[in-house]
Each structure stands twice: as structure tokens, then as C-alpha cells.
Amino acid sequence: MKTVLLTGFEPFGGETVNPSWEAARRLDGVQLGGARIVARQLPCVFGAALAALDGHLAELRPAMVIAVGQAGGRADISVERVAINIDDARIADNAGQQPIDRSIAVDGPAAYFSTLPIKAIVAGLRARGIPASVSQTAGTFVCNHVMYGLLHRRGPRAGFIHIPYLPEQAAQHPGAPSMSLDDCVAALKLAVELALAHRQDLAVEGGATH
Amino acid sequence: MKTVLLTGFEPFGGETVNPSWEAARRLDGVQLGGARIVARQLPCVFGAALAALDGHLAELRPAMVIAVGQAGGRADISVERVAINIDDARIADNAGQQPIDRSIAVDGPAAYFSTLPIKAIVAGLRARGIPASVSQTAGTFVCNHVMYGLLHRRGPRAGFIHIPYLPEQAAQHPGAPSMSLDDCVAALKLAVELALAHRQDLAVEGGATH
Amino acid sequence: MKTVLLTGFEPFGGETVNPSWEAARRLDGVQLGGARIVARQLPCVFGAALAALDGHLAELRPAMVIAVGQAGGRADISVERVAINIDDARIADNAGQQPIDRSIAVDGPAAYFSTLPIKAIVAGLRARGIPASVSQTAGTFVCNHVMYGLLHRRGPRAGFIHIPYLPEQAAQHPGAPSMSLDDCVAALKLAVELALAHRQDLAVEGGATH
Amino acid sequence: MKTVLLTGFEPFGGETVNPSWEAARRLDGVQLGGARIVARQLPCVFGAALAALDGHLAELRPAMVIAVGQAGGRADISVERVAINIDDARIADNAGQQPIDRSIAVDGPAAYFSTLPIKAIVAGLRARGIPASVSQTAGTFVCNHVMYGLLHRRGPRAGFIHIPYLPEQAAQHPGAPSMSLDDCVAALKLAVELALAHRQDLAVEGGATH
Numbered sequence: 001m002k003t004v005l006l007t008g009f010e011p012f013g014g015e016t017v018n019p020s021w022e023a024a025r026r027l028d029g030v031q032l033g034g035a036r037i038v039a040r041q042l043p044c045v046f047g048a049a050l051a052a053l054d055g056h057l058a059e060l061r062p063a064m065v066i067a068v069g070q071a072g073g074r075a076d077i078s079v080e081r082v083a084i085n086i087d088d089a090r091i092a093d094n095a096g097q098q099p100i101d102r103s104i105a106v107d108g109p110a111a112y113f114s115t116l117p118i119k120a121i122v123a124g125l126r127a128r129g130i131p132a133s134v135s136q137t138a139g140t141f142v143c144n145h146v147m148y149g150l151l152h153r154r155g156p157r158a159g160f161i162h163i164p165y166l167p168e169q170a171a172q173h174p175g176a177p178s179m180s181l182d183d184c185v186a187a188l189k190l191a192v193e194l195a196l197a198h199r200q201d202l203a204v205e206g207g208a209t210h
Numbered sequence: 211m212k213t214v215l216l217t218g219f220e221p222f223g224g225e226t227v228n229p230s231w232e233a234a235r236r237l238d239g240v241q242l243g244g245a246r247i248v249a250r251q252l253p254c255v256f257g258a259a260l261a262a263l264d265g266h267l268a269e270l271r272p273a274m275v276i277a278v279g280q281a282g283g284r285a286d287i288s289v290e291r292v293a294i295n296i297d298d299a300r301i302a303d304n305a306g307q308q309p310i311d312r313s314i315a316v317d318g319p320a321a322y323f324s325t326l327p328i329k330a331i332v333a334g335l336r337a338r339g340i341p342a343s344v345s346q347t348a349g350t351f352v353c354n355h356v357m358y359g360l361l362h363r364r365g366p367r368a369g370f371i372h373i374p375y376l377p378e379q380a381a382q383h384p385g386a387p388s389m390s391l392d393d394c395v396a397a398l399k400l401a402v403e404l405a406l407a408h409r410q411d412l413a414v415e416g417g418a419t420h
Numbered sequence: 421m422k423t424v425l426l427t428g429f430e431p432f433g434g435e436t437v438n439p440s441w442e443a444a445r446r447l448d449g450v451q452l453g454g455a456r457i458v459a460r461q462l463p464c465v466f467g468a469a470l471a472a473l474d475g476h477l478a479e480l481r482p483a484m485v486i487a488v489g490q491a492g493g494r495a496d497i498s499v500e501r502v503a504i505n506i507d508d509a510r511i512a513d514n515a516g517q518q519p520i521d522r523s524i525a526v527d528g529p530a531a532y533f534s535t536l537p538i539k540a541i542v543a544g545l546r547a548r549g550i551p552a553s554v555s556q557t558a559g560t561f562v563c564n565h566v567m568y569g570l571l572h573r574r575g576p577r578a579g580f581i582h583i584p585y586l587p588e589q590a591a592q593h594p595g596a597p598s599m600s601l602d603d604c605v606a607a608l609k610l611a612v613e614l615a616l617a618h619r620q621d622l623a624v625e626g627g628a629t630h
Numbered sequence: 631m632k633t634v635l636l637t638g639f640e641p642f643g644g645e646t647v648n649p650s651w652e653a654a655r656r657l658d659g660v661q662l663g664g665a666r667i668v669a670r671q672l673p674c675v676f677g678a679a680l681a682a683l684d685g686h687l688a689e690l691r692p693a694m695v696i697a698v699g700q701a702g703g704r705a706d707i708s709v710e711r712v713a714i715n716i717d718d719a720r721i722a723d724n725a726g727q728q729p730i731d732r733s734i735a736v737d738g739p740a741a742y743f744s745t746l747p748i749k750a751i752v753a754g755l756r757a758r759g760i761p762a763s764v765s766q767t768a769g770t771f772v773c774n775h776v777m778y779g780l781l782h783r784r785g786p787r788a789g790f791i792h793i794p795y796l797p798e799q800a801a802q803h804p805g806a807p808s809m810s811l812d813d814c815v816a817a818l819k820l821a822v823e824l825a826l827a828h829r830q831d832l833a834v835e836g837g838a839t840h
Contacts, residue, residue, distance in 0.1 A: 069840065070840075075388070084711075088835060088837030090838060091839065100835055101831070110743055111712065111714060111741030131377055131380040131384075137840075139837065141838070141840065170285070171341045175285060175286070179388070180389075180393055182392070205730055206718060207720045207771060209643070209721065210700075210767075210769040210773055280630075281629075294502050294531060294533075296533070301629065310627075320502065320531035320532055321529070346557040347557040347630075353629075353630055413521065418561070419491075419510055419563075420493075420563055495800070495808070549796075551800040591761045595705060595763065596705060596761070598807075599808070603797055
């Protein structure tokens with residue numbers, strides 16, 4: 001049976017939980033679409049996150065990888081289109097590092113596009129009543145770092161999904177949107193199913209004028 | 211046993227559901243804090259909404275009334291502080307009416323403050339991990355109309371709570387925040403409990419600089 | 421010749437300028453529509469602001485008063501519809517006071533509506549290419565305090581206008597909208613003209629659904 | 631004397647002006663930093679915009695190119711970091727084309743980074759009181775198309791700057807932020823000066839966590 005690796009991050013930025021890990025770990029061991037999900041946590045640390053990822057890839061030899069991260073302030077499930085070859089940290093990572101305009105892979109290309117069917121995932125989530133959209137930027141912090149590094153390994157189909165704060169986090173950030181853990185778990189499960197089912201992406205619009 | 215009247219609205223503005231009614235009706239018949247909740251739906255129509263409310267007040271003689279409405283675009287449970295004596299409709303109501311700068315009660319005061327413990331409700335919701343805040347305006351549409359009319363009757367303790375879109379609605383409004391129905395139901399149940407438990411409000415800040 | 425009193429505030433909240441005073445003082449002495457504008461600065465202090473206002477009213481006996489304040493984060497000229505009888509300070513004022521849920525006038529009504537032609541002002545500004553809208557809340561800080569107190573005196577026609585950060589302020593608050601000082605000055609000048617010209621307001625929509 | 635090519639776009643999306651062209655054309659012929667600015671308008675059309683650009687590059691042989699576009703809804707001058715190799719049009723361009731997930735250059739890399747000193751430009755603008763920030767995405771419409779195509783030609787130093795609506799545009803989009811034409815012109819002039827003065831960018835943070 002094929003393995004789908006689903007990664008989440010440890011908490012960062014003063015939070016005590018990270019919704020990406022809370023959601024991913026609830027899917028550990030779940031079987032769907034002829035595959036088994038294995039969930040692993042990554043440190044929110046430049047470099048160390050990719051080293052941990054390498055270990056998981058070597059051990060599990062997954063057929064697909066979906067890395068998941070927290071996007072505090074975003075309102076929906078955002079499926080990332082592209083990762084760029086730059087670390088530029090607005091805040092320090094969990095090891096105190098704050099790189100500025102540093103290449104993730106010195107000889108790597110400027111960017112990689114997700115090899116997941118991002119439009120099919122967004123359309124499928126919306127059809128099931130879960131707010132979702134294509135995102136044109138994964139930022140320049142550890143999330144983008146992991147997405148770029150993951151795609152730079154040129155291994156299995158892979159991509160990145162950002163999820164909102166949990167309600168318990170948003171309760172501490174007045175005005176911030178959130179999504180329930182149940183909906184986050186359902187969204188990730190459905191994203192795995194959709195990604196397994198669509199080798200080709202849908203030809204539907206998911207752009208931004210700027 | 212005391213009755214708490216919880217009202218929700220019918221859908222409006224092109225939506226097929228209204229989260230206020232979906233949440234309220236799930237609490238119909240629930241007993242808590244020595245009271246029993248009765249849920250009733252109001253039409254999203256100026257005038258008719260208050261006529262329906264009058265019928266419910268006469269029939270039920272509730273000890274407390276919490277009216278609930280949908281605030282598409284808001285991210286949290288917003289507990290309204292004040293209702294103002296004006297109808298100014300940006301869109302038509304469900305009967306096609308679109309009043310402009312019309313008084314709700316010709317001889318009424320310019321506004322009424324909620325007689326619910328709004329700070330205690332916000333603090334209690336946040337303590338349970340539900341995003342919430344005090345709102346300084348209930349708008350000028352049917353929600354404000356019902357809140358003003360309710361308080362103008364000078365009956366039992368009463369107020370208004372706005373809730374976000376449900377996820378299934380936000381899935382059709384890219385970028386809009388939402389809250390799960392379970393969390394909306396939990397929030398309203400907790401709000402009733404907190405309102406019954408606090409005759410006096412908490413002396414904590416809930417203001418806006420503008 | 422009639423006098424129009426235009427007030428602006430001193431800086432607060434860590435800012436070194438307040439756009440309301442920067443704009444108002446540029447109109448001091450300007451004559452238009454058969455009236456002369458007199459600009460005066462108010463302290464950003466609960467109580468003291470109204471005491472200063474009383475002095476200006478007694479001295480100038482204006483035919484109209486427009487109080488102006490800074491709304492950091494808002495993008496346009498917002499013409500306030502209503503002031504409510506409550507002080508609830510999210511931050512301390514310039515004298516260190518931070519009242520919570522205190523009435524501005526113990527025996528006053530819950531609110532006062534602006535006696536300026538708010539729709540005519542918004543329509544007139546937009547027609548001249550200046551972004552503007554009706555606002556349903558002036559907050560619960562010193563701006564609302566002054567607007568309420570001003571209308572509670574039941575003197576000349578009066579109201580309140582909030583203006584955005586200046587560009588130089590927004591440059592320190594990444595992502596915040598701003599408006600140039602020239603446009604703020606033009607907006608206030610036009611607002612005075614429109615208010616003098618319209619005894620009756622326009623019957624056009626300026627509401628909010630929530 | 632060196633030439634700096636400054637391009638702006640024709641109006642699109644229902645607008646009657648485009649602030650990028652309004653600002654750029656006011657700088658046509660201006661000399662600064664040992665260079666002369668030449669402003670040219672580009673059509674808001676996939677393909678045709680790059681064909682027009684090629685003509686201008688062949689004619690002018692500029693030492694530097696800054697392409698400018700409108701970002702309705704953004705509040706500040708946003709200096710783009712990266713362009714990606716994809717056209718995905720949310721709306722039709724001015725020739726009615728609406729490509730979906732089409733490569734701009736079939737054999738091109740996934741992205742190009744701006745070769746302008748983006749951090750120095752942002753810091754310099756802020757120091758002069760003009761709101762500015764680094765942007766991590768130029769979208770997937772004609773702006774990104776031109777930025778990618780421009781950098782794919784591997785000619786002179788080049789990049790892209792997005793500017794907000796003009797106030798007269800925002801007056802038709804209630805709630806939208808704007809920037810005065812004078813400030814837009816000053817910003818672009820200063821950006822040219824800063825880009826000419828900084829061969830190396832500043833090592834200051836300009837990232838996003840997501």
C-alpha cells in the first residue's frame with residue numbers, strides 16, 4: 001500500500017499549538033484511496049526542518065507528500081501554487097535564526113511549482129462546503145523553506161497547504177479568522193483523496209490580478 | 211422554569227441558509243442555568259420582524275431575549291453594544307423594502323444599549339476558546355432594527371449577537387471568514403449561560419478608538 | 421460673517437502628528453459659503469477635550485461645528501452618523517485615563533445623531549474624487565466622547581469626521597492605508613461647503629447590513 | 631546619458647485611468663542620478679504587452695527598467711520580489727484573453743527575482759514618509775506576465791512596482807485604499823534614484839511568515 005506523508009509543524013511565534021500538526025496527526029494511519037497516511041511533525045527551524053523531512057522521506061518512501069503549515073490571519077484553506085528560493089525571516093525561527101535573503105539551495109532554480117493538482121483540491125473542498133483558495137505565495141519563512149526544499153528533492157508529487165488559526169488561537173487574536181479542527185482535518189483528508197484521484201489538474205481559473 | 215427566547219433570521223441577501231437560525235434552532239428546548247431555551251425564526255423584513263417578535267414575546271413571556279443574526283465578513287462572535295433608531299438599507303429586505311434614514315420608533319430615543327452583560331459574554335467565550343468581541347455597531351439593516359425594537363419594548367433583559375458565515379457559505383465567498391455550526395451553537399449556549407449568571411457586567415475594556 | 425468651528429486633536433497613541441489637526445489648521449481663517457472657518461486644537465483627553473470645546477463655543481459662537489479626528493486603519497473620509505453615551509477606552513488617553521463603560525452625560529440620552537447632512541457630504545466628496553463613506557460608529561474613545569458632548573450641548577449644527585493616517589504615519593505602520601494632507605484639507609473644506617449648502621440631507625442610502 | 635525606461639499600463643478592469651501610466655508619464659524626460667527617464671505605456675494584454683516592451687527595449691537600450699502596474703486594494707507602494715512563469719487570469723485582459731495556467735516562456739525557469747534593490751527602495755521610500763513594502767507576489771495577470779518577460783530577456787537591471795488606486799478611483803470602490811498622484815509620482819522618482827544609487831541591496835528584513 002502506498003504511503004502519503006503529511007507533515008505539520010511544531011508551534012511557533014508564541015503560540016502553544018500549531019493547527020497544522022493538530023490536524024495532520026489526527027490523520028496518522030488513516031487509509032484512503034488505496035494509500036495510508038503517515039503524519040510527522042517538523043521543527044519550525046530553517047535547515048533542521050528539511051533535515052527532518054529527509055529522514056522521513058528515506059524511511060517512508062512516500063508516493064506523495066503534503067506539507068501543512070499555519071497561516072495566522074488567513075481565513076481559508078490555502079493551497080500553495082509556488083515556493084521561491086529565498087529565506088527572509090520577519091521573525092526568528094524556533095532556534096533563534098533570522099536569515100535575510102538567503103538562498104535555500106545555492107544552485108537551485110528561483111522557484112518550484114507545486115506538483116499537486118491545486119485547482120482540483122480547491123474545487124473539491126469548496127464543493128464540500130470547505131472554504132479554500134489557491135495562494136500565489138507561501139511567504140518567505142519556514143513554510144516556504146520546506147515547500148521549496150521538498151520540491152527541490154524532485155521526489156514524489158508534493159506540495160504545501162496553509163490552514164488558518166484554530167478558534168482557540170483566534171480567541172487570543174481579536175478579529176483574526178479561524179477554522180475548526182474538525183474542518184481542518186476534513187479538509188486535509190479530502191485534499192489527500194483529491195490529490196490521489198487527479199493526476200492532471202483541472203483547467204479552471206485560480207489567479208490573482210496582483 | 212424561566213424561558214429564554216433565542217431568535218434567528220431566515221436567509222437573506224441571496225444566501226440559502228442563515229447561520230443565526232441554524233444555530234438557534236439546535237438549542238430549542240435545551241435547559242440550562244434554570245431556564246429553558248425556545249428558538250424562533252424571524253423574517254428578514256423591516257416591520258414584520260418586530261411584529262413576529264411581539265407575537266413570540268406575548269406567547270412566551272421570556273425572562274431574557276437574545277436575538278441572533280448573520281454578519282457575513284466578520285470573523286468572530288460579535289456581541290452588540292448598542293442599537294440605533296434608524297433604518298438605512300444598503301440592500302432590499304426579503305419583502306423588497308429598502309428604507310433610507312427612517313426612524314424605527316418615531317418617538318423613541320436615538321439608541322438603546324444592550325441589557326445583556328456583553329463583556330462577561332465576550333470574556334467567557336474567549337476563555338472557552340471561542341473567538342468573540344464587543345461590536346460598537348449592529349449596522350442599520352434588519353438586525354439593528356430588531357435589536358432596537360426589542361429594547362424599545364422595555365421588557366426583559368435583551369440584546370443581539372452577530373455570528374459569521376458558516377463554512378459552506380464562505381466557500382462561495384472566497385476570502386470570507388467563517389465559523390463552524392458546532393462552534394456557533396456552543397457560543398450561543400454559553401452566551402445564554404453567561405447572561406443568566408451575570409446580572410452585573412464585568413468592568414473590563416471592550417472599546418474601539420474609532 | 422458666520423463662523424464655522426473646525427476642531428482637530430493633538431497627537432495620541434504614540435504618533436507625533438495628528439492628521440485631524442494638521443488638516444484643520446490649514447483651513448483656519450479660510451472664508452467660504454459666506455462663513456469663516458476657525459480652527460482649534462483639542463487635547464486627546466476625556467473631559468478636558470469637552471472643557472476646551474466649551475471655551476471655544478463660548479468665545480466663537482459658531483454657526484456650525486465640525487470636529488475631526490484620526491482613524492488609523494480606515495481608508496477614506498468617514499462621516500460619522502452617531503455618537504453614543506459611553507466612554508470605553510482601549511488605550512489610555514493623553515492624561516493616562518482609561519475609563520470603562522462610563523457615561524459621558526449621566527442624564528443624557530443613549531446617543532445623538534449628527535446634525536450635519538452626512539449623505540450630502542459623502543456624495544459631494546465622492547463626486548470630487550475623494551474617497552468617503554458614512555460610518556455607523558465613531559468608536560468609544562475621545563473622538564466619540566467629543567462628538568457626543570458636542571451634540572449634547574444642543575447648540576449649532578454639528579458632527580464629526582474621521583480621517584485616515586497621513587502617508588508619513590502609514591509609512592511606520594506597514595499595510596495601513598493613508599490619505600495625503602492636501603486631500604484631507606480639500607475634503608474638510610468641501611465638507612464645510614456642503615454642510616453650509618445643505619440644510620436638508622439627501623435621501624440616498626448610506627447603511628450597513630451589520 | 632543613461633536611459634531608465636519606466637512603463638505604465640493602459641486602464642483595465644472597467645477603470646477609465648490607470649495610476650501606473652498617470653504617474654509614469656509625469657516623469658517622462660526627467661533627469662536624475664545621471665540618467666534620463668523615458669516613460670512608455672503598455673497595453674494590458676497578454677503577449678502584446680511584451681511585444682510592445684521589446685520594441686521599447688530595442689529603441690531605447692535602457693540601463694534599467696522599472697515596470698509599474700495598478701494594484702487595486704493594496705494600500706502602499708509595493709515593490710515586487712519575484713515573478714512566476716504562469717499566466718492565470720481571474721478576469722479577461724483588454725483583448726478578451728483569459729489564459730489558465732499557461733507558461734509565459736515554455737522553456738523558462740519557474741521564476742525570476744527582481745534585479746532591483748527592493749529593500750533599499752522600500753527603506754528609502756519609508757524614510758521619506760511614503761508607505762511602501764516588499765511584496766512576495768505580483769499575481770498571475772498581465773503585471774506578473776510583464777515582470778517575468780522583462781527579466782526573462784536577461785537585459786538590464788529590472789523589476790516591477792505596484793501602486794494603489796488613485797483617490798478618484800477609490801471614490802468609486804467604497805473602502806478601498808488609495809494614494810495621491812503626487813505621492814505616486816514622488817515614489818516612482820525616488821525609486822529610480824534609489825535603484826540607480828544601490829548596486830547592492832540592503833541586508834534588511836522584508837519577509838512574510840506566509
